[in-house]
Amino acid sequence: MTTQAVRHDAMRARNLAVVLGEVRRSGPVTRAALAEITGLTKTTVSKMVGDLLEAGMVAESAAPRDGERGRPGTAVSLSGDRVAALGLEITAGHLSACVADLTLAVRLRCAQAVDNRSRPPVETMAHLQELAHRAVDEARTAGLSVVGSTLAVPGPVDGGLLHTAPNLGWRGVRAGDLLDFPVTVENEANLAALGELWFGGGPDDFLHVSGETGIGAGLVVGGELFRGAHGLAGELGHVVVFPDGPDCRCGGRGCLERYAGQEALLRASGAAGVPELTERLRAGEADALRACERAGWALGVALTSAVNLMDPGTVVLGGIFAPLFEWIAGPVREAMSTRLAGMRRSVPELAVSRLGGDAATLGGAGRVIHRVIADPAPHLPTARPLTL
Amino acid sequence: MTTQAVRHDAMRARNLAVVLGEVRRSGPVTRAALAEITGLTKTTVSKMVGDLLEAGMVAESAAPRDGERGRPGTAVSLSGDRVAALGLEITAGHLSACVADLTLAVRLRCAQAVDNRSRPPVETMAHLQELAHRAVDEARTAGLSVVGSTLAVPGPVDGGLLHTAPNLGWRGVRAGDLLDFPVTVENEANLAALGELWFGGGPDDFLHVSGETGIGAGLVVGGELFRGAHGLAGELGHVVVFPDGPDCRCGGRGCLERYAGQEALLRASGAAGVPELTERLRAGEADALRACERAGWALGVALTSAVNLMDPGTVVLGGIFAPLFEWIAGPVREAMSTRLAGMRRSVPELAVSRLGGDAATLGGAGRVIHRVIADPAPHLPTARPLTL
Structure with missing residues (x-):
């Protein structure tokens, strides 16, 4: 040229x-x-x-x-009638997909409960690929053209490489290479924060906490995601709560995840899953209430360190902490306010995410849409769909 | 007009x-x-x-x-011949001032050891004002015209108000209003990080740790200071090391400052000051070595949380940690690498600040110079000196 x-x-x-x-x-x-x-x-x-x-x-x-x-x-x-984007997520216990159109309307969501810890990455990725194809096909019958996709994974991603995902048992996996369509791989906590920003209808300054098997966080300041020097910021789950505490899968000890992660919560409460835990909490069972109080206290201690270091506007609790908010928010607030009130004019408010476990999947689709709007030219004259 | x-x-x-x-x-x-x-x-x-x-x-x-x-x-x-800026700092044990010219050459430094904890803010500020006037007079005899000043204080500053400085015993002080010349008041850890960026000759991505009586940190990403939602980011000294640890002046418990702040270090080692402590370390005294090891371990635990949350490029130890680097760096590195190596490709390197305790004062002068260069018009036709 x-x-x-x-x-x-x-x-x-x-x-x-x-x-x-x-x-x-x-x-x-x-x-x-x-x-x-x-x-x-x-x-x-x-x-x-x-x-x-x-x-x-x-x-x-x-x-x-x-x-x-x-x-x-x-x-x-x-127009939301043609161009659309695919958001995907892998957690220890779920695979999920969603399609959002150019107006950020969510057109399709699906999730499958599946134990991803017990099988190799190739199997999980093959299963995810199936889910993705189904979502894209369904979108196509609605007249939509899916132009890009993002995959949320539970661990630090650096240049497309998922360095480690202790809760999946994965190390050094290029997850994107295991799919037959182009995808951008990104840490789930970062995408969940962006999902909260674009789909949650909240403020422009917040720390979004995405509790699942692991616990991640994404900081948004002035409407922009804070990523740190290598895009690895926000590993709230490995903030140290007790330096001599129990060993963590990350190699450290006494990390927040060991006190407030999904497994720790379920073990302490004796519940088989989060729905059962919320039922027991509603029934006022002592073990369940104690488990939530303990987890909330540990989360409050870790958030104290996070607020001291990162100075977020508000703190939004998402993931499993969204359905548990009613019981966990009190202990979190108490731990934070007793430790923080002396150093600042006001302690950040605690809010519940409206998106819960969908935040990262939505954030993944939203990221594609935001890039298309920022630079539509590559998608013209007609939006080229993902070849899959 | x-x-x-x-x-x-x-x-x-x-x-x-x-x-x-x-x-x-x-x-x-x-x-x-x-x-x-x-x-x-x-x-x-x-x-x-x-x-x-x-x-x-x-x-x-x-x-x-x-x-x-x-x-x-x-x-x-x-040209460094005319326009200059004044940097000032108050710590628990010092008052200091420096003058830097437009080329960021340091033209003048002075510091006075003085116990600022035992007297009211007005007295300390009157003393600082005397120091500032002397520095400006000296600069004037060298042909320099000081066009602005910044004051570094050991606590969170929000809209010119020093909310609290537990190590001075100050609460809600508008320190700038107690001087007879215009000054911008800013947190010392933020200014120390900027000092390191502009005068330290290091990289563009780092977390600068400024250890004094308190411990602050300033994160620089891509050559820009990260300030958080209210400019209060970087309170490393109040990151929780032991949630059930001893009470801290901030109102919390088990904060890093209680294990690695200057007072804790001196008490544990039995030394009267940092110079004596370094002498004892050089002589290989067991108490001094143990105190440094313990403080280094606690600093490493807090930095583990900071690296997980903020993902800095490197970690630069400044303030009192600069002269103690030889003894404290080992334990810090060990605590960080055992806890962090599993989650990331590489653990941030640990470096020593070349500026030590001068970083915040220099950062304060540098901030004025950077603003003059970004917008010189208000200082023309001739640079107007501070009226003092």
Whole structure:
């Protein structure tokens, strides 16, 4: 390609992103208003809107009359009818998938309870692939084109490599290479925080705690995920609660996970699963209440260290802590406020996630959608579906 | 002022910042090269350079010949001869001041050992004011004009209010209001991290630990200080080491400060001060070695939690941990690597700060200089000195 053609393509890509971003922010919006807001010419705006219409990323509707004497025109909005994204998650006990469209409406969710600790990565990934294909097929029958996917995994990911997932028994697995379609692999706690940001309807500054077998956290400051130097930030489950405590699967000792992880909670309460635990809590059983109190206290101690170090706006409890919130929030709050109140004007508020265990899967789909909106050009003239 | 005049002023301010920023990055540089790099016209560049020369922010020197046939021209560099900044710090046992010029050369340092815990804030601030006046006077005799100052304090600062400094016994003090010149008050750990970034010659990704009576930390990611939602991030000293440990001045229990703060270290070792402690360590005294080992272990446990949550590039030990590095680094490293190695490809390296206890004072002066370079206009036509 000539230099001029490259420049022209880069300019077009930039203009498409500017127009689509503005439609998302202010739609429904007329072409004339888009030109005025973006500073692009009306001709450029019309061309970009035409391309986005063709790709099914925007749709037209009747615009409200522009004052009394105005003619009724057409306005442009983001369209959820064509472009969609796939979010996937592997936990120790579940596989799940969801499809969200360009407007971030959730179009499809499915989850299967399955023990992923007892089988090798290839088997789990083959099972996940089946689930993914089914989700994409179902989306296709609804007229949707899935253009990308993200996979949430329970461990630190660095350059596509899942370094270790102690709760799956995995080490050094390139999970993305075991699927027959392109996928971005990302830590579940990071994606859960993004899910909370985009689908949870909460504030822009929070620490999202995603309790499952492991416990992860994702910090959002000013609407941006804090990732640290290598994208490994937020390993709340391995914050030290008792330095001489019991050995942890991570190689350390006395980590939070050993006191407030799903296994520790169930063992202490004698329940077989979280639904049974919540039933017992509702019935006021002493063992269950004690288990929650102990876990909440440990979570409060670890969150004290997290608040001292990371200074989050609020703390959102998700994953298994969402259904247990009613019983666990009190002890968490107490441990935090007695330890933190002396050092700061106010102790961060504790909130419950509305998404619970779905946050990471949703965050994965949302991440794809956000990238498409930030740079729609590669998906034009028509959005290319994942080849799977 | 008319709208047009406001716009003209804003444009001039932006151009001044662009030119000064470029001189800092690429100086010595000719006016022609500046025009080419910045995209401004030669006339604009010459006008901006003229103004910056007059304000003493840049200086001229002979430029290297531009090829064989070129005439010798003049190049422009940042000048350290006129504009300077004042950094101040209060700790439990010291008052200190430094002056740095526009090139970030340190022109003056002074520190006084004094017990600030035994007297009210007004007395300490009056003493600090005396020190500040002396430093500014000395700078003036060297031809420098001090244009701004920053004060480092040992506690969380929110909107100019020092919420609490348990190691000074201060609560809710607006320290800046007790001085007769304008000053920005900021947490010492944040400023120490910035000092390390600007004066330490290290990498762009690190957690700086500033051990004094209290222990603070400042995280720098990609050359930017991480501040959290309210600027209160990095309270490493109150990370929980033993949840049932001894009461801490912060209101919590078993905080790192109780195991590795200066007081704890000196009490355990029986030394009267850090210099005596290092002497005893050099002599191989068992009590001193044991005290350092214990403090290093606790610091390693707290840093394990910090690395899990914040994922720093490297960990830089400053403050009193700098002179103790030889003895404390081993136990810190051991505690971190046994607990962290299982979860990540590599455990962050441990480095010693070259600045030691001066980091926060230098960071305070550096902060003023960085703001002047980012927006020089308010300091023109001639840099206005602090009125004091």
